[in-house]
Amino acid sequence: MRDRAISLRLDAETERALTVLTASGRTRSDAIRLALLEAARTRGSESLAAEAAALAANEEDRREMADAASLMESLRAEG
Secondary structure, three states: OOOOOOOOOOOHHHHHHHHHHHOOOOOHHHHHHHHHHHHHHHHHHHHHHHHHHHHHHOHHHHHHHHHHHHHHHHHHHHO
């Protein structure tokens, strides 16, 4: 896919953030691309953490996991 240009308006806070990200010599475009990628990774991690927390809070799921672990232990003991 070819690169696409976008435009955006920066308020004072995001302008300061962009200044921090470009202080090391990174271009504005590279800094914005990096920030978007990092934000997407963070969002993905947060989603996984929320899903894990929901599963951990679900008593039925915990019971099924305990049953499966117990079955695995009994099978290992028989072998």
